[in-house]
Amino acid sequence: MSVPLLDLHAADAECEQEILTAVAEVIRRREFILGREVHALEAWFADYCAARHAVGVSSGTAALYLSLLAAGVKPGDRVVTSPFTFTATGEVILRVGAVPVFVDVDAQTRTMDPQAVAAAFSSYPRITAVMPVHLYGMPCDMDPITAVARRYNARVIEDAAQAHGARYRDRRVGSLGDCACFSFYPTKNLGGYGDGGMVVCSDDAIAQEIAQLRNHGRVQHYLHEKIGYNERLDNLQAAVLLVKSSRLDAWNERRRRIAAWYCDALQGVGDLQLPETPVWAEPVYHLFVVRSQRRDPLMAHLKQRGIGCAVQYAVPLHRQPAYRERCIAAGPLGVVERLCAEVLSLPMHPAMTESHVGLVADAVRSFFA
Numbered sequence: 001m002s003v004p005l006l007d008l009h010a011a012d013a014e015c016e017q018e019i020l021t022a023v024a025e026v027i028r029r030r031e032f033i034l035g036r037e038v039h040a041l042e043a044w045f046a047d048y049c050a051a052r053h054a055v056g057v058s059s060g061t062a063a064l065y066l067s068l069l070a071a072g073v074k075p076g077d078r079v080v081t082s083p084f085t086f087t088a089t090g091e092v093i094l095r096v097g098a099v100p101v102f103v104d105v106d107a108q109t110r111t112m113d114p115q116a117v118a119a120a121f122s123s124y125p126r127i128t129a130v131m132p133v134h135l136y137g138m139p140c141d142m143d144p145i146t147a148v149a150r151r152y153n154a155r156v157i158e159d160a161a162q163a164h165g166a167r168y169r170d171r172r173v174g175s176l177g178d179c180a181c182f183s184f185y186p187t188k189n190l191g192g193y194g195d196g197g198m199v200v201c202s203d204d205a206i207a208q209e210i211a212q213l214r215n216h217g218r219v220q221h222y223l224h225e226k227i228g229y230n231e232r233l234d235n236l237q238a239a240v241l242l243v244k245s246s247r248l249d250a251w252n253e254r255r256r257r258i259a260a261w262y263c264d265a266l267q268g269v270g271d272l273q274l275p276e277t278p279v280w281a282e283p284v285y286h287l288f289v290v291r292s293q294r295r296d297p298l299m300a301h302l303k304q305r306g307i308g309c310a311v312q313y314a315v316p317l318h319r320q321p322a323y324r325e326r327c328i329a330a331g332p333l334g335v336v337e338r339l340c341a342e343v344l345s346l347p348m349h350p351a352m353t354e355s356h357v358g359l360v361a362d363a364v365r366s367f368f369a
């Protein structure tokens, strides 16, 4: 019996009919652009994150890009982030003409090391923003990161694309910096039936700027205050997401239960390092990622036994061809390099059962036996 890395059919089978009805209703109304579903989703998500505003956009990447623009990041500025992330995080920094300053991550959380952030600020002038990435659903250690950013008058833009619902010291990600960016890509913890994204923030000016930029710089019908973009959240996607929104907490709870089963079953197996949760974090396990020095043969062994697995991420951004000549690799990036060589994502989705976890664990144990 095989266990897929993720199962988009099983994950939302419980609400598929409800989604089809909601989509049919939008089609019946022919209300496709910035319709009532977009506004309802924005209201729900702002409230969910305990923020004042949420602005629906066309993807997580658009959320990040428009956030950098709205935060006032200019060509030639520098932006601190982690190189251990999906390319979208770094891509948008280059796209606004700024220079990514990549810093090392903490080995326990696999997210930006606050001390490395502080060191980057003292080494490089003109850092105007920091982009912490809540990787795999684990919140960054935000207090020391925002403290150093404030000291240097830099903006904090959370990349929360993998962390809908995660909490840091009892606060939801999305309410921890100047603004936060979420993705509704189909595989994310809250995923649509296509692309989608959201910027969440409590700063009225940033929210207004993003709402304008996503819609051609428009202030009212055929009045354009600035040059903007077409980066709106699709109303059909909003209808899908609105149905799913009421399940997000239950699905995240399932993910935590699955993670706990994994940790019970895999404790002390081979040289495996399991994810660890700091006392201040409530993660949402977008991915369940273990480490092994024998990662590649382990992955081959699992795949041969029908266990889906993947490496997120094998090449850090500072070593990607698109970035190499255009970024600053700040300080030693040894933890990132080791993670790239050792991380392995095991199957994780809310519909997994304890027996699925057992099958994966048996296959892992048989490798180390």
Ligand SMILES: *Cc1c(COP(=O)(O)O)cnc(C)c1O
Residues within 6 Å of the ligand: 059, 060, 061, 062, 085, 086, 088, 089, 133, 159, 161, 162, 182, 183, 184, 185, 195, 196, 197
């Ligand atoms: C998925 C993802 C993005 C980009 O989101 P899209 O909706 O695919 O544009 C950005 N950052 C991280 C960390 C992601 O995982």
